[in-house]
Amino acid sequence: MKKLLTILVALTLAMTLLVPALAQGTTELTFLRIGNDEAERAYWQWAIEAFQKENPDIVIQYDEAAIGEPMDTKLNTLFASGAGPDLIGHGILSVAQRVNLGHYQPIDDLFATWEGKDDIMPSVLANGTYEGKVYGLAYSVTPYVFAYRIDLLEEAGIAVPTTWEELAAAARALTQKDENGAVTFSGFCYPQTGGNLVELDVFVYGNGGAYLSEDSQPVFEGNEQIAGALAFLKDLLPDVNMIYSNNEVNPFVAGKAAMTLINNAALTTMINNPEYEGKVGMALPPNNGTMASFCGCNMLFIGRDCENPEAAFKFINFALGTDSALKRAEMVKIPVTRKSLAEQYETMDPWNAARVACVEYGTGMPRVTWSTGFQQVRNALSQSVLFGDVDISIEDALQQAQKDIEFRMEQ
Amino acid sequence: MYNDRKQSAIRPDDRAFRWVQRVFMLLMALLMAGPLVMMITVSLQTMPEIYAAEFTLLPKDPQWGNYTAAMNNGNWPLYFKNSAIVSAITLVASLFINAMAGYVFARIQFRFRQALFMVVLIGMMIPPQVTLIPVFTMLRSFTLFGGRTGLVNTYWGLVLPYIAGSFGVFLCRQYYLTFPVELDDAARMDGCSRFQAFRHIYLPLSGPVFASLAVLKFAGTWNEYTWPLVVTSGERLKTVQLALTAFRNEGEIFWNQLMAATLVVEIPIYIVFLFAQKHFVKGLLMGSVKA
Amino acid sequence: MQPARYRAQDTRAAWLMLSPFLVFFVLFIAYPMVMSLYYSFTDYNLNTANFVGVRNYVRLTRDPVFGMAFQNTCVYALISVSMLFVLGFLTAAVLNRSFRGVAGLRMLMLYPYATSMTAVSMIFLMLFDVNSGVLNKILRGIGAQPSNWLFDPGLALYCLIFVNVWKNIGYCMLIYLSGMQTIDPALYEAATVDGAGEGARLIHITLPMLRPVALFVLITTMVDAFKTFEQVQIMTRGDPLYTTTTIVHQIYQQGFSDFRMGYASAMAVVLLVVVMAFSAVGLRSNPSHV
Numbered sequence: 001m002k003k004l005l006t007i008l009v010a011l012t013l014a015m016t017l018l019v020p021a022l023a024q025g026t027t028e029l030t031f032l033r034i035g036n037d038e039a040e041r042a043y044w045q046w047a048i049e050a051f052q053k054e055n056p057d058i059v060i061q062y063d064e065a066a067i068g069e070p071m072d073t074k075l076n077t078l079f080a081s082g083a084g085p086d087l088i089g090h091g092i093l094s095v096a097q098r099v100n101l102g103h104y105q106p107i108d109d110l111f112a113t114w115e116g117k118d119d120i121m122p123s124v125l126a127n128g129t130y131e132g133k134v135y136g137l138a139y140s141v142t143p144y145v146f147a148y149r150i151d152l153l154e155e156a157g158i159a160v161p162t163t164w165e166e167l168a169a170a171a172r173a174l175t176q177k178d179e180n181g182a183v184t185f186s187g188f189c190y191p192q193t194g195g196n197l198v199e200l201d202v203f204v205y206g207n208g209g210a211y212l213s214e215d216s217q218p219v220f221e222g223n224e225q226i227a228g229a230l231a232f233l234k235d236l237l238p239d240v241n242m243i244y245s246n247n248e249v250n251p252f253v254a255g256k257a258a259m260t261l262i263n264n265a266a267l268t269t270m271i272n273n274p275e276y277e278g279k280v281g282m283a284l285p286p287n288n289g290t291m292a293s294f295c296g297c298n299m300l301f302i303g304r305d306c307e308n309p310e311a312a313f314k315f316i317n318f319a320l321g322t323d324s325a326l327k328r329a330e331m332v333k334i335p336v337t338r339k340s341l342a343e344q345y346e347t348m349d350p351w352n353a354a355r356v357a358c359v360e361y362g363t364g365m366p367r368v369t370w371s372t373g374f375q376q377v378r379n380a381l382s383q384s385v386l387f388g389d390v391d392i393s394i395e396d397a398l399q400q401a402q403k404d405i406e407f408r409m410e411q
Numbered sequence: 412m413y414n415d416r417k418q419s420a421i422r423p424d425d426r427a428f429r430w431v432q433r434v435f436m437l438l439m440a441l442l443m444a445g446p447l448v449m450m451i452t453v454s455l456q457t458m459p460e461i462y463a464a465e466f467t468l469l470p471k472d473p474q475w476g477n478y479t480a481a482m483n484n485g486n487w488p489l490y491f492k493n494s495a496i497v498s499a500i501t502l503v504a505s506l507f508i509n510a511m512a513g514y515v516f517a518r519i520q521f522r523f524r525q526a527l528f529m530v531v532l533i534g535m536m537i538p539p540q541v542t543l544i545p546v547f548t549m550l551r552s553f554t555l556f557g558g559r560t561g562l563v564n565t566y567w568g569l570v571l572p573y574i575a576g577s578f579g580v581f582l583c584r585q586y587y588l589t590f591p592v593e594l595d596d597a598a599r600m601d602g603c604s605r606f607q608a609f610r611h612i613y614l615p616l617s618g619p620v621f622a623s624l625a626v627l628k629f630a631g632t633w634n635e636y637t638w639p640l641v642v643t644s645g646e647r648l649k650t651v652q653l654a655l656t657a658f659r660n661e662g663e664i665f666w667n668q669l670m671a672a673t674l675v676v677e678i679p680i681y682i683v684f685l686f687a688q689k690h691f692v693k694g695l696l697m698g699s700v701k702a
Numbered sequence: 703m704q705p706a707r708y709r710a711q712d713t714r715a716a717w718l719m720l721s722p723f724l725v726f727f728v729l730f731i732a733y734p735m736v737m738s739l740y741y742s743f744t745d746y747n748l749n750t751a752n753f754v755g756v757r758n759y760v761r762l763t764r765d766p767v768f769g770m771a772f773q774n775t776c777v778y779a780l781i782s783v784s785m786l787f788v789l790g791f792l793t794a795a796v797l798n799r800s801f802r803g804v805a806g807l808r809m810l811m812l813y814p815y816a817t818s819m820t821a822v823s824m825i826f827l828m829l830f831d832v833n834s835g836v837l838n839k840i841l842r843g844i845g846a847q848p849s850n851w852l853f854d855p856g857l858a859l860y861c862l863i864f865v866n867v868w869k870n871i872g873y874c875m876l877i878y879l880s881g882m883q884t885i886d887p888a889l890y891e892a893a894t895v896d897g898a899g900e901g902a903r904l905i906h907i908t909l910p911m912l913r914p915v916a917l918f919v920l921i922t923t924m925v926d927a928f929k930t931f932e933q934v935q936i937m938t939r940g941d942p943l944y945t946t947t948t949i950v951h952q953i954y955q956q957g958f959s960d961f962r963m964g965y966a967s968a969m970a971v972v973l974l975v976v977v978m979a980f981s982a983v984g985l986r987s988n989p990s991h992v
Contacts, residue, residue: 302660466839575726634818
């Protein structure tokens, strides 16, 4: 027993010591990206290889973690122990909180010398700015688009809806139900639960509303635009909706819905599926007076514990350069973030114009330190009003939301 | 094993009771087997078939290709190797250490024994989320072995936190408590130290409880997800549970490949359980019965 | 009572032999727990930690989400443990004999326990799916009303409880089985001679002899139930409307998502106290066990 133990111990020790030693003079950078989809991974692996060829003295260790628990757990543990990654790919939600905690380094100096500083779209740049300083540069925007089945709308002779009334009419016309009244094919599907119910945001913004006041305070209580959006959905959804969570497959992608709001990236598999060729259309979401959508943004940040920010920025520069950006748009089908490439991007794919529109009119998560609390409260609001088993009036729900968010904002 | 074929089967009460048992067992068996069958079925279906409205018990056209596709998604031989190494080392190291501790609590009287054992038991009640950050920070600071990042992203980083197991100590203690005290007395008369008594008497007789502990520890480490997620980066040390997340991302879950991969990942554990079943029963027997 | 001259030798031996275990225990279990206790009195946000007294604990009493998590966890634990207690015993009783295929049946009961909670959660997520899940497909097939399962606020928690019971029955059965092996067959023989049927033998002999085993099952399943997290995170993330969030899920949520690690630590301390309290109650009923 002991002998076996000793042998095993020796073996393992030997194995761990076989970790390749760093050659003299190379800089090693760690890069942690949020999201674990294949297309993006392929792109980043290409980018890192190409970059390392041009810069043989820099080595990049790539790692990724799925959105939500894996990324949060990993990133926060790393930062809490002083081992934060050098390069971080993360979203808008993280900006305010992490800047406050000092996780991200401000990159104003490096940004000022960047060749693309005037080329980056202003709205996109704003996402990575907090309290006047630049922290993150966007490599991808994730707009939510209004997706519809071209073939089904044509068959029913319905034009692509652009207003709420048109949406309601179209959805009701395209919904199919069985003898018990349960929806078997959804005209318009909207998630009941999920990690981040931004679908509600699309309707709120489309109604000209906002969650925050001018001075970044939450304004749920008595908010007429939010109430209006909720009322519209509350009236429509029971007639046309199928239950799903936006963490899982959208019924539209599974071929069970005619229209939906969906993350642009989530449509990729469906578009590549020969069965749905020519049947998937995208547009700006139908609205009630204000053109709007939700548009998330993933940015590259330099971590607090990075000892070589110049090297890190070199990689950022490469990854956001025009060649890389175009290659990315091609591989991942995600809109570009540089103004100069917008035209070229639109020619690459017939639906890119719609995607770009969603980016242009899209708003992201609020950049406040209590953004995760906001996410929870907004999710609860959507669920309790639209799917709750207890019938609650919209004003009461908004009041409750206000109370909840204020509690969460407390120190 | 208690065999009741001895008594006559004439009693009608017993006959009826037997039938109740059979029905009960049938229901339980269906309940247990159902998900497993569905898992296998789904792993052999195409995605449209999975989304279809009808219920199909067996796949229409078994897609064995799902398994190859799943195994081609990533460097699975590496992941299996990593999981195997980590699980094996953990179990070997923890077995001896925990057994020894169990023996101490069972057989040696010393001050604070009761209190210390209570503390050890409390250790079983702590959720991993609580220990993540302090343990990670500590491992990182062991720069002697790993350079700048200490033991992070090393095999030892994956193994060390799992070696001390309160459950293992608890089980071994109960097991050793069933040994006759005369053994220790005899050993002492022969001039053996406590350690020698442990090594020469208790250890050789620990087969059953070791089998149980080994199986539980191996399975536990093989099935761990959170800690490997935090302490490893990239491909080099990826374990099988981490690799399973590849089939699930934003907006799409590839159920068929996920089920296929899950089966492949768990089959080694099923095999281990199967082989150890015999010893399992004997080992847990001693561990849980007597005080 | 040990003679005095053995005491010193014994004590030395004891501490020496305990030391390897204690080193790991202190480093990886005791130290984090103490740190957690310390953090619970601070506003630790993964960056800085300032002492704030009992503010976190006071906040716990005012937090409606924590209240729900606490309630859910207790319900979850209570029902899981009762069901496992009973079903584990029943299956062990039935499988406590040798007939062809008993090993296979035992393995069938046991494989869920051998599977990781992550895998089990994914499997049931698939089965419970409202639109394309097997359960609803079957219900529709026989003309019944499909259920919303994990999306139904009144049902979701019970679905999770079911999964927990499903996964752990094998473990309980195993422990009970091993306990049953120690019961002297002579007792059964005597009872049979006296005219006791199988059922009577089960109730009057097997059950009482299994008290220590039952206690072990009770405590371990309860501690396990209170630590529920992975299942929630994968299957529901606490939805719908916080009806499936548990204490550990909130610890994760507050600590890693909202950066309130001090607050999360307070929750962890409360969890520990609650689990210890329940365990103490259980142990009190069988003092000889410890």
